[in-house]
Amino acid sequence: MNESDQKPIIILEDVCKFFGDFQALRNINLQVKKGERVVVCGPSGSGKSTMIRCINRLEEHDSGKIFVDGRELTSAVKDIDAVRREVGMVFQSFNLFPHLTAINNLMLALKLVRKTKKSEAREIAMRFLERVHIPEQADKYPSQLSGGQQQRVAIARALCMNPEVMLFDEPTSALDPEMISEVLDVMTDLANEGMTMIVITHEMGFARNVADNIVFMDCGQIVEMKPTDEFFENPESERTKLFLEQIL
Amino acid sequence: MTFDIYLIFDSIPKMLAGIGMTLHLLFLSSFLGLILGIIILLMRISGRWYLSFPTFAYIYFFRGTPILVQIFVIYHGLPQFEAIRDSVFWPILREPFGCAILALTLNSGAYVSEILRGGYLGVDKGLHEAGKALGLSTPHRFIYVTTPIAVRLAIPAYSNDFISMLKATSLASTITLLEMTGVARTIVAQTFAPYEIFIAAAIIYLVMTWFLQRGFGLFEKRMSRYIKLSEA
Amino acid sequence: MSDLIAWSDDYFWGAMVVLKIFAVSLVMAVAFGLIGATAKLSKSSIANKIASAYTIVFRGVPELLVILIFYYGSAITLTSIGRVFYPQTQFIDIAPFWAGAFAIALIVGSYATETFRGAFLGVDPGIVEAARALGLSNLHTFFYVRVPQMWRLALPSFGNHMLSLMKDTALISIIGLEEIVYVAEMATAVTLKPFTMYMIVALIYLSITTVITLVMMALEKHSNRHLEGAL
Numbered sequence: 001m002n003e004s005d006q007k008p009i010i011i012l013e014d015v016c017k018f019f020g021d022f023q024a025l026r027n028i029n030l031q032v033k034k035g036e037r038v039v040v041c042g043p044s045g046s047g048k049s050t051m052i053r054c055i056n057r058l059e060e061h062d063s064g065k066i067f068v069d070g071r072e073l074t075s076a077v078k079d080i081d082a083v084r085r086e087v088g089m090v091f092q093s094f095n096l097f098p099h100l101t102a103i104n105n106l107m108l109a110l111k112l113v114r115k116t117k118k119s120e121a122r123e124i125a126m127r128f129l130e131r132v133h134i135p136e137q138a139d140k141y142p143s144q145l146s147g148g149q150q151q152r153v154a155i156a157r158a159l160c161m162n163p164e165v166m167l168f169d170e171p172t173s174a175l176d177p178e179m180i181s182e183v184l185d186v187m188t189d190l191a192n193e194g195m196t197m198i199v200i201t202h203e204m205g206f207a208r209n210v211a212d213n214i215v216f217m218d219c220g221q222i223v224e225m226k227p228t229d230e231f232f233e234n235p236e237s238e239r240t241k242l243f244l245e246q247i248l
Numbered sequence: 249m250t251f252d253i254y255l256i257f258d259s260i261p262k263m264l265a266g267i268g269m270t271l272h273l274l275f276l277s278s279f280l281g282l283i284l285g286i287i288i289l290l291m292r293i294s295g296r297w298y299l300s301f302p303t304f305a306y307i308y309f310f311r312g313t314p315i316l317v318q319i320f321v322i323y324h325g326l327p328q329f330e331a332i333r334d335s336v337f338w339p340i341l342r343e344p345f346g347c348a349i350l351a352l353t354l355n356s357g358a359y360v361s362e363i364l365r366g367g368y369l370g371v372d373k374g375l376h377e378a379g380k381a382l383g384l385s386t387p388h389r390f391i392y393v394t395t396p397i398a399v400r401l402a403i404p405a406y407s408n409d410f411i412s413m414l415k416a417t418s419l420a421s422t423i424t425l426l427e428m429t430g431v432a433r434t435i436v437a438q439t440f441a442p443y444e445i446f447i448a449a450a451i452i453y454l455v456m457t458w459f460l461q462r463g464f465g466l467f468e469k470r471m472s473r474y475i476k477l478s479e480a
Numbered sequence: 481m482s483d484l485i486a487w488s489d490d491y492f493w494g495a496m497v498v499l500k501i502f503a504v505s506l507v508m509a510v511a512f513g514l515i516g517a518t519a520k521l522s523k524s525s526i527a528n529k530i531a532s533a534y535t536i537v538f539r540g541v542p543e544l545l546v547i548l549i550f551y552y553g554s555a556i557t558l559t560s561i562g563r564v565f566y567p568q569t570q571f572i573d574i575a576p577f578w579a580g581a582f583a584i585a586l587i588v589g590s591y592a593t594e595t596f597r598g599a600f601l602g603v604d605p606g607i608v609e610a611a612r613a614l615g616l617s618n619l620h621t622f623f624y625v626r627v628p629q630m631w632r633l634a635l636p637s638f639g640n641h642m643l644s645l646m647k648d649t650a651l652i653s654i655i656g657l658e659e660i661v662y663v664a665e666m667a668t669a670v671t672l673k674p675f676t677m678y679m680i681v682a683l684i685y686l687s688i689t690t691v692i693t694l695v696m697m698a699l700e701k702h703s704n705r706h707l708e709g710a711l
């Protein structure tokens with residue numbers, strides 16, 4: 001690997017976040033290198049979503065610093081837009097635009113943000129729908145697709161913006177069991193292609209296969225962060241052990 | 249007493265003379281009310297208190313008072329002020345038609361802005377976030393994501409409001425305008441056959457309501473293609 | 481200012497008339513709404529049809545026109561009936577108060593019909609079954625389980641119906657009821673201050689609708705207290 005691959009693309013330094021009096025994030029420190037795959041796990045309410053939502057500023061952190069590709073996240077609108085263009089996000093509840101067909105869901109931001117011409121946008125969108133194996137559903141509305149198909153469209157929608165980093169917030173937990181694997185397969189492909197990914201998930205099989213590092217969070221803190229094998233073989237903290245016992 | 253069913257049919261054509269005025273009042277004030285409602289909504293969600301505060305007062309006043317009283321305040325009341333009699337608006341405010349349009353527009357604007365606001369509040373928060381995550385700017389999200397969904401959500405309430413507006417146009421008869429109810433009242437004064445004439449007018453209103461409801465129903469269906477298709 | 485003081489008594493009594501007609505027609509509107517909802521929910525298709533016709537007609541015809549039909553219609557009916565017995569009868573007319581109250585109660589009752597029907601259907605059948613399974617009688621189930629749930633579901637729309645009813649009372653001045661719009665008309669003729677006089681009417685209505693809104697908000701809060709913190 002060369003120098004630039006070693007440089008972290010995402011840096012969180014002592015990040016704290018409050019909701020009123022409640023502290024959702026406590027001094028989070030995290031570095032993600034280019035091409036690295038990080039899985040985040042932890043009990044419900046531990047702050048996982050809050051942490052990754054701070055990375056594309058769907059939540060604003062209260063103290064500490066966040067850098068994405070060398071750009072610090074501040075309240076300057078210009079910077080936020082630039083960061084959001086580089087960071088793709090996939091939500092638990094898909095959040096597809098219900099009034100647009102699958103392909104138009106992909107084309108909207110291409111046209112408006114990337115200023116791509118319509119015909120070109122359509123081509124790009126089609127390519128990404130093929131990548132998630134549903135080009136034949138291009139002209140259907142989200143409500144006509146299964147959950148697994150919708151989530152794949154959502155992944156394609158984020159990917160076609162050509163992001164540097166992809167954030168996944170429990171992408172399979174709203175899906176019926178038989179659809180989980182079709183989404184995980186797409187994500188595994190993506191990982192193998194070298195995409196930088198931060199994935200919140202409780203799919204430990206996927207984590208073992210794909211992740212370079214695993215982050216365990218509890219009560220707004222990062223309790224443990226280790227390379228995957230080590231994390232599963234000898235977790236340090238009691239809380240991690242307890243969590244792994246419950247989930248495995 | 250005789251109930252003359254033929255009188256009903258005889259009077260319907262006469263009443264239709266007033267239909268033009270009714271529709272004129274309805275469509276003009278609904279159109280202006282829609283524009284006003286959108287402006288009020290934008291002011292309200294602007295996040296600036298000096299824009300949003302007046303909209304609260306406006307909506308509060310117009311939703312809390314009878315339209316009839318609003319019409320009277322404007323038609324009978326405004327000429328009390330010399331400044332208004334001298335202003336450029338006087339040619340409009342001097343005429344009952346202008347006053348009726350003004351009152352109905354102001355009233356409709358207050359309701360429409362609330363209806364649209366309901367539509368916007370009904371849009372899933374996750375869609376805003378998805379738009380943000382894709383890097384769409386605030387105006388782009390507003391135009392391409394929120395508005396189409398909000399409009400569809402608002403149609404049923406808007407359709408009810410439109411029908412309320414149709415009914416409200418009848419109040420213009422109290423300031424001498426000869427719309428349908430006004431025409432009916434004049435005929436009754438001549439024939440003294442209130443049942444027949446008023447019932448004839450009621451039938452025409454019912455037919456109009458029916459058409460409006462159907463129209464909005466079709467419009468809603470069109471706007472909800474993306475939902476209906478999945479059920480089929 | 482002195483004009484206002486001079487007319488304050490009339491406005492006060494006018495406002496009393498408004499409140500009285502509101503109370504009377506509210507009771508009737510609730511009754512019409514309950515009857516209408518029962519008819520719509522009943523298995524008899526005749527009752528269904530009558531109730532549907534009722535809601536379609538009274539929701540589709542302007543309020544003013546309904547009031548005019550009731551007022552002039554009842555007058556002409558009563559006069560002709562009167563003439564059967566006393567041919568020399570000139571004109572019998574029903575008090576605008578009752579014609580108006582009845583008309584606006586029927587109108588608001590037609591809206592309440594839909595609200596009550598929706599509230600009845602909105603009660604989770606599982607809850608009713610659970611009550612029956614616990615051994616509650618039909619009557620007890622109805623009053624202790626169904627009605628409280630219906631009440632909670634119907635409350636928001638019902639609040640709006642009360643506001644409409646209150647505002648509809650203004651229309652009755654058109655057939656000569658001596659309430660505040662009528663007072664303003666009299667006062668204007670004397671003082672030549674129409675804006676002031678009609679604005680007072682608006683403000684009186686505004687205060688009454690504000691009170692209604694506040695009461696409804698308090699009631700809604702009370703009826704939803706079991707949901708507090710649940711969301």
Ligand SMILES: Nc1ncnc2c1ncn2[C@@H]1O[C@H](COP(=O)(O)OP(=O)(O)OP(=O)(O)O)[C@@H](O)[C@H]1O
Pocket residue numbers: 019022024042043044045046047048049050051
């Ligand atoms: N907008 C908000 N306002 C107030 N509190 C919030 C908000 N968002 C999150 N929280 C609180 O912050 C804490 C962390 O929430 P977060 O959604 O990050 O948890 P999570 O680890 O993603 O949990 P889950 O596995 O359930 O998704 C929770 O206690 C939650 O109640």
Ligand SMILES: [Mg+2]
Pocket residue numbers: 048049050169170
């Ligand atoms: Mg979460």
